Amino acid sequence: MGKQARTPQAREDRVKAILAAALDQFSQAGFDAARLDDIAAQAGVAKGTIYLYFESKERLLEALVASTISAPLEALEKRVAASPASASDLLRDFGAFMTQAAADPDRRRVMHLVFSEGARFPALARFHHREVISRGSALIRAIIAKGRASGEFVHDEPERFPQLAFAPALVAAVWLHVFDPIEKLDASGLIEAHIAMLLRALTREVL
């Protein structure tokens, strides 16, 4: 006597297809220029179908950003909380996390979308800040604080400005979308170099 949709899986697949197509089109053309008709065509549905699942174009964008939550971030959070590792190693882990994020085209595209459209759609900026930025910042602060407590680190800039720690991830996301056709960027090399500098800058003895 079930009464819910006969296709719990099919329904989810459809939503996923729409979101994937939307990410593609939004990322390619920008929010305004992207056409619902194209998104529908790419997702293999009719335009009207999109409105069965999403209220409006804007809600579709919000759902899209919301659907790309950071599972990997949670793993790192646990690792830092458990903390058998040294602060230096945790910082290296953070670098690995950024490298991974920069290598994932979907995540990069969502990040770039947020940076591009976030000013006009506060819900987007708010969500991304809450789910990614503030969590990443807390992580950095925890790692630096731990390093300072243990004596590994003798400076505190990233505790005051966590942005300094994840700046290269932001640079990579923007660069790969905007300047890569002009000048290629080795994102993982960039992040590796960044972490190396960060460790030297933090661990250095006071002059």
Place this chain on the structure above:
Amino acid sequence: MGKQARTPQAREDRVKAILAAALDQFSQAGFDAARLDDIAAQAGVAKGTIYLYFESKERLLEALVASTISAPLEALEKRVAASPASASDLLRDFGAFMTQAAADPDRRRVMHLVFSEGARFPALARFHHREVISRGSALIRAIIAKGRASGEFVHDEPERFPQLAFAPALVAAVWLHVFDPIEKLDASGLIEAHIAMLLRALTREVL
């Protein structure tokens, strides 16, 4: 027997007013959503007048980005070329340059526009890369090379990845447009902390 416009100055003022209004509207609403009618109204001209000076909306955007060339960058370039100063001081100068750039709303808005729309308008990305990014990169490389030659610096990451040096400027431009309503950022503090870390990371003796 003059035959040119009766108003050489008025003509230039009009172009400036249009560009200023365009920056305002593009930056506020994004390229697509910005209305030519609004730009015209804000500039105090009729819509048709814009088309007397610019071929299309897209050309207006390009002209806008092109009109914000970095005079300060040129000063720094000369200073580095002349080079009586130490590499450390030059790096501090570069920090001051970034602070200044981050504090100028117009420049920030242009940067954010390039990051947001550059992927769709290659002419924009190309121009900004040529006039700002590549010149900034060359500057960084020259400063680091000089420091390494003189023995001041014993590491070379920013020479391989100049992006590491100007990442905070990019972060500031994005942050102040997207996340500032949610969490304020002290851009000059950020850049100051960044330069401090950079100097420690570069000058450290080999362990």
Place this chain on the structure above:
DNA sequence: CGAAAAAATGACCGAAAGGTCATTTATCAT
């Protein structure tokens, strides 16, 4: 099987905005 309910479709509507151009206004030469 067949009726009813649900899901999907895509032709259509209306608003919005980029771009045009006939008309008006200001400037200049004589």
Place this chain on the structure above:
DNA sequence: ATGATAAATGACCTTTCGGTCATTTTTTCG
């Protein structure tokens, strides 16, 4: 002054979507 020229205007045209909804298709259940 006045005709000629250039500049500016803004009503208008046209196209382009976001969003709707009557119709069609699929699924469910007695």
